[in-house]
Amino acid sequence: MSSVATWPTQAETWLDQRGKGAWIAAMVLGFIFFWPVGLALLAYMIWSKRMFSRCSKRTHSRHYGFKSSGNTAFDAYKSETLRRLEEEQDSFESFLQRLREAKDKSEFDAFMDERAKKARETSSKDDEPIEA
Numbered sequence: 110m111s112s113v114a115t116w117p118t119q120a121e122t123w124l125d126q127r128g129k130g131a132w133i134a135a136m137v138l139g140f141i142f143f144w145p146v147g148l149a150l151l152a153y154m155i156w157s158k159r160m161f162s163r164c165s166k167r168t169h170s171r172h173y174g175f176k177s178s179g180n181t182a183f184d185a186y187k188s189e190t191l192r193r194l195e196e197e198q199d200s201f202e203s204f205l206q207r208l209r210e211a212k213d214k215s216e217f218d219a220f221m222d223e224r225a226k227k228a229r230e231t232s233s234k235d236d237e238p239i240e241a
Contacts, residue, residue: 136150
C-alpha cells in the first residue's frame with residue numbers, strides 16, 4: 110500500500126530533477142495517449158506554479174543540493190560559488206525591478222504633466238471672450 114501512495118511523489122521528484130521540459134513533455138505525452146492525463150498534468154503544473162517558475166535548476170540547488178564530487182575542498186568552493194552567483198542574480202533581478210519601477214514612474218509623471226498641460230490649454234480657451 111505504501112508503494113501506491115509514494116509513486117506519484119517519486120514521479121514528481123523524477124520530473125522535478127529533469128526540469129520544466131520534462132514536465133511539458135509528460136503533459137504533451139499525456140494529451141497524445143489519453144487526454145485527461147494531459148489535462149490533469151497541465152492543471153497540476155499551473156496549480157503548483159511549476160509552469161511559471163523562472164528557473165527550475167536554481168530551485169533544485171536549494172532543495173536537493175548537489176552530488177558530491179568526493180573532494181571536500183572542491184565541493185566547498187562549488188557551493189560558495191553557486192551561493193554567490195545566486196546572490197548576484199537576486200541583486201540583479203531586484204535592480205531590474207527598481208529600474209522598471211523608475212521607468213514606469215517617469216512615464217506616468219510625463220503622462221500626468223501632459224494631461225495637466227492639456228487641461229490648462231482647454232481652460233484658457235474657455236476663458237477667452239467670445240467675439241460677435
